[in-house]
Amino acid sequence: MKLILLAYFAVLSNILSSVEGRVRYSKRPNHKLGTAEYAECMSNAPIVFNRFDASYYTRNLSVVFNILGYSSVDANVTFDIIVEAYGEQRARFTFDPCEINLNTVCPVARDTAITTQGILPVSPQDVQMIPKIAWGIPDFEGLVRFRMYRSEDIAASSIDNSTPLACMIATLNNGHTFKNKVVKALSGTALALSIAGVLGFYVIGMEHSTYLTRQVFINSVPSLQHMGELLQCIAFTGAIGITQPKVLVAWASNFAWILGFITNKEIENSLESFRKHSNGNLSSPKIGGVHRRDAVATNPQSPIPGFYHGFQGLATEVGTLTTNLFTLTLIWFLISLAIAGGIVIIFVLIIKFLRQTRIIAKSSCDYITRYWFRVLFNACMRWVLVCWPVLVTMIIYQFTLREAYGPVILAALLLALLFGLFLWLTIKVIRVITTSGLSNEDNPETLISDPKIYTWWGWLYLDLKERRWLYVYACFAHYFSFALVLALVQQFAKIQTILLFVIEIISFILLAVFRPFVGFKNSFCVFLVALTRVVSFALLIPIAFDLAIIPKVIIAIILIIIQGLVFSFMALWSLWNFITMLGTAWPAISYTVPWLRRLIDEYQRQLHIDFENPAVSASEKLSTEEIIPQESNFEEPSTTKKEGNVDTKEDGNDDVFSLVNASPMRPASTIPSHSCDNGINEMQRTV
Incomplete structure (x- = not known):
């Protein structure tokens, strides 16, 4: 018995000593x-x-x-x-x-x-x-x-x-950083989910009526515009011309892809060759960028490592040169624009194929197939509108470098194209308003519902109230002033941060006073992004002054937490919007998102009222103001002739629909209720 106890204690002591040794070893620092x-x-x-x-x-x-x-x-x-x-x-x-x-x-x-x-x-x-x-x-x-x-x-x-x-x-x-590929992937996924959710609900709305498409678009948020502006705001915080803490630049670099700062070795070599053939100076002190461990040469005029200043610091963190930033933005903008156009064209071809094979009704999605170019134009211009702040900022910043004439010429051509498009747009809308007699102040809603305007220019004011459509020009002024200050005042950090904060405050005040956006959820997203911009640039002001590095890091971490919470909220909202869209579209799941159910019920109720008494006043119908204000009717004065389920003008101008009985639209009796379009007696607004 004594031998057994001795053996037991011996084994136990060995176990304890070995465990103790492992514990002591694991507690040794290994930094x-x-x-x-x-x-x-x-x-x-x-x-x-x-x-x-x-x-x-x-x-x-x-x-x-x-x-x-x-x-x-x-x-x-x-x-x-x-x-x-x-x-x-x-x-x-x-x-x-x-x-x-x-x-x-x-x-x-x-x-x-x-x-x-x-x-x-x-x-x-x-x-x-x-x-x-x-x-x-x-x-x-x-x-x-x-x-x-x-x-x-x-x-x-x-x-x-x-x-x-x-x-x-x-x-x-030390191996720990806010620069993370997972954050980059999450930001790209959030943007893709916001686009997919909006487009999915857009198609679902067309299954019932084109009358619902605008309401569906506004209620399925956050949209591309909301998510794009938020990601741009986070990325631009790392490009302010202040000596920024490393933690803030690392965080902003996760979202730099939304600015077009996506590069690899092949692209960099091509850009270097382009600059070399346009008298580029590879040793210019404005080039920016420093060397990493795999570098084989050192530029004595590069920025000092560890001191991140404006676009130079962001370019260093991304792994490129400041003189390549505009060209990178231009390349990826053209690629993304081609992708947006390709998606629309592929979608139209799929619809035509499904109609030819009679998988869907012959007249389904008639508007998209007949007026595919308008849909393509609206989709591309909506993407141009989202990219407008980035393009103007990088164009102006390229002018400040003046390092090689090739990128400067490209920047000048793109700037002329953008402002030419802006002036043409303004002249075109004013001419249509004047010639169509739509300038009557007593009925400004006709501008929104006039087919000559919104089928081409709906991408401008799709989410704005009828009486606030001119607010889009305030947005252009905001973007342009922001780009001027961000690009031209890089060397004056204190002045730049204060001016940017003033610009954002003025924009937020105008937004709060006029409240131009329609729909509660749509307005909430706009206000949330605007408030995030105000807070972000307000917190950058003390960093621009001569604070010690530790207070700067603390302020930067607070800013990262705020932006991270807002981004997480918007990303989860996009995910939820996408999931509810899939649940609504999936035939096996008998689920309809509540706000869409209310829209459909209201539409069916107004259809029933209009069928029983067509002369009933619109004011006697149940209001849908809680969801979105009703659009005003617009009836084309010229006579029309019926072609199937489409009302076209008799004078041969078939690029404009007549909006007879535009609100609500009666479904065609020959088309099932689940088709993409119920006859298109009403012209839809396209994204």
């Missing part, structure tokens, strides 16, 4: 700080570096470094390494490389390459100088300054009064 971006901080240096890597490991208390360079002098050298964190010097190491057996620099020889790899031991006292927060905080604000001096100069005076032979500066990275 790491390593260099990321680097650049030379001295021009015309006798010793130049092509590579500088350094990593500090807390477990073995050592710094491992790797240096590649070239020497043009003979000298005995002394290394000086300074570690800075959050604006303060935390550690300094001055030593003779011969003491740690760095033979290639002991001494350095003229016209020889330097290849040095070494391990520098660190004392526990030096480790205590580095704050513990450095090991876990995202986007650690740290720098390493590496200099080489002549040993004779240091012996004759002091190291601070000596002239270095070489100088490098590199940022420190």
